[in-house]
Amino acid sequence: MTSLIGQRYEIQDQLGQGGMQDVRRALDRKLEREVALKTPLSTSAAKRFESSAQLSARVRHPNIASALDYFIDGNTEYFAEELIKGIDLQKCFDNHFTRLCPDTAAKLLHNLAKGVAASHQVGVIHRDLKPSNIMVSKDLSFTMVKITDFGIAKLAELQIEADLKNQHENSATSSTLIGALPFMAPEAVAKASGKVQLGPKMDVWALGAIAYYMLTGKHPFGPDITAVVGILSGTPPKEPDKHIMGGATHKVASDLWAIILQCMKNSPDERPTASELAELCKAMRYLDKPRVTVEITGKDPNTPVWFGCFGQETIALPHAEFIHGTPALNRRVSCFAFDGKPYPRGVAVMQLK
Template sequence: MGACTSKPSKSNPFSPREDQKNDNPAPTQLPKSPPPLSLPPTTPFLPLYTPSPAHRWKPKTPSTPLHFFRRPFPPPSPAKHIRAVLRRRKPNKETQNEAKIVEGDEEEEEEGGVELDKRFGFSKELRSKLEIGEEVGRGHFGYTCSAKFKKGEFKGQQVAVKVIPKSKMTTAIAVEDVRREVKILRALTGHNNLVKFYDAFEDHDNIYIAMEFCEGGELLDRILARGGKYSEDDAKTVMVQILNFVAFCHLQGVVHRDLKPENFLYTSKEVNSMLKAIDFGLSDFVRPDERLNDIVGSAYYVAPEVLHRSYSTEADVWSIGVIAYILLCGSRPFWARTESGIFRAVLKADPNFIEEPWPSLSSEAKDFVKRLLNKDPRKRMTAAQALCHPWIQNHNDVKVPLDILVFRLMNAYMRSSTLRKAAIKALSKTLTADELFYMRVQFALFEPNNGSITLENIKTALMKTATDAMKDSHIPDFLFSLNALQYRRMGFEEFCAAALSVHQLEALDRWEQHARCAYELFEKDGNRAIVIEELASVSLEFF
């Protein structure tokens, strides 16, 4: 829904624009990503088609051909369903009173002259507190101006003010989007890699969101200035900041849903300036056991499970994988001339790791990107796990936060049968040093007493990083499922089993070795069959 700073003003940005058709494009530079998508749950799902055939020398698995930044392409034409969404979010005069939007249990009817309640309860003292300056950028639903505080603790502080016209909020969904954006910004502000939120104002015509002014430009601008390729060390610097921010959001129960280079700004023009995330217009709260189903995001960065209408925080990690791919090789992993084509590539094609510069990059870098771009969200790394990946774990003293996945896995483990617990413990004994690094970091964050943790340790560690957003996502309520730990302690060995994702282990090349070693812990007689006595023996050893 816009950014703190962006490109120069564009004419009439709020009205839908007809895409220009060009059968023989000759692009000269990479354009911005298409406007974020936001489809209501009733939109028909996209049909699946086979992607374009790969080159004859490529593997049998379809793969999107590389399209480098030095040979970009025009913006793709929106698919029919995306045009329908834009019409719904910005209806014309003839259809404005006919819209009927259903979002969960909420239904908004505009028939009979019933108007939307656009009172947000924000401060109305904008003119007395802020001196509004020039417009510095425009987004899809609003524009951004520079401003300065006239008085108070921030007197003289330059800020960016995002202006969202109330006239553009023509549906209940649009109104709720703005309420939620401000709520999330207010709750999460304070993180080093998140743009600082100052205050929100309103008058009869507009909503004003005062945020930190970032004058260093977008991450996309720096990518283009470099010709689309970063060194591995420079890419690590960017990745660490993005992953830290996303891991923090996910721990608070917030999914961003529109991560892309345009939504990260540098605080200054300095080469090593800090990266800040912006634009929470599509963000939402999500419980650890909840699945979202509305299709939102930007086409090039949308995860496969979003198109399947069943996703959670893992969708953000996919978007990070796309950004990492772009940083390292200068091209998008999935490309087509239309949104429909992009979606088909996301669902069916595999990223190209054969063409240059991939053969010259480290195996750790390739493994890092591949594990972020796993089409199965259960096998995809989390943001906290990515910070523990061998490619990135030792870069500039990386600090790893608590991983929300640990709580989900511990919940499943505590409810498992004795046999399943024994099998998972056997698998945990086969973990390598790199895999145990993540376990040790997470276990240490619970501040164990005498080498073990209790429910109190878990609650204390979680509350140390808690924000108001965590309450809205009901994460503290999720701890009730761990009440069994109230009466006993969990050592590191059992924690490794409780926090182990079998799905992620299956995605590794060495999965068969893990499974075989775990099997041999059960099979003791050498007859290649596990008998009841052996199961009982192993269970007694583990418990």
């Protein structure tokens, strides 16, 4: 008979391991549901693991992974969190997308802002917002988006501060710092000096940096420790390329860029609150539809229209609707599908990797 952790959880397999915690898929035998079961990996993480779980449990929102349980079995602490059956946004970029279309980026930012606003209303700051802490639909439809690691992020912040203080002495900076740094607000980077008080607006800056990454496929000031100079400079990131800001999606792209600039103001006082950010996003007239993944199967010899299939359906892909990448047979693309005759029509087509 398989032994149960905490007389309740049966380990299924490992989901991942970061600098702070180990994450495994487990089956809750009492409620017959799968959960993400987390344990601290370091002594410093273990010291704050219970309080981090308590922080996470205070936040309840559809766009935030739910805290389910905390317990100690033997000498090991465990934190059970809602198991999100999706893909994290960083892997989404690593494996599939070069960037997102403005409509999808705006939609995701809106949902993220609503989740962060809910956490701020109960006094919880995430502190470590980045693409790897954001889960989206595995089928790349972006119908689901959830923020993870609300509680554990405080542990990450302490590790990051230590790494920033020591990085001039140790060139091998931690994976925790490398992943977080491009999305850290100026005051979070400067806190290594011990002179800065952090507040909820650091999360708003991070959301702006994530939105920039989604819109352009690039980090605002660089992908690693080199981003520090740009982050602390007080200057805005480079404006997105003209091909991103133009075309049929130019209005949403322009509105999103303006919001990004507000979020990434150097002074926290000049940034919107997360609730205000959610309202700004709500005012954008972005297209709120699921995206579908299509394989290109052919081209009309007489018109600039390509064809593809998703499931058992054929879809028409007008060349003019390709906003990223050149059409090619057997390539995967992502698009919005609209009713049409004789076939549905693909809009805002993005070529996938």
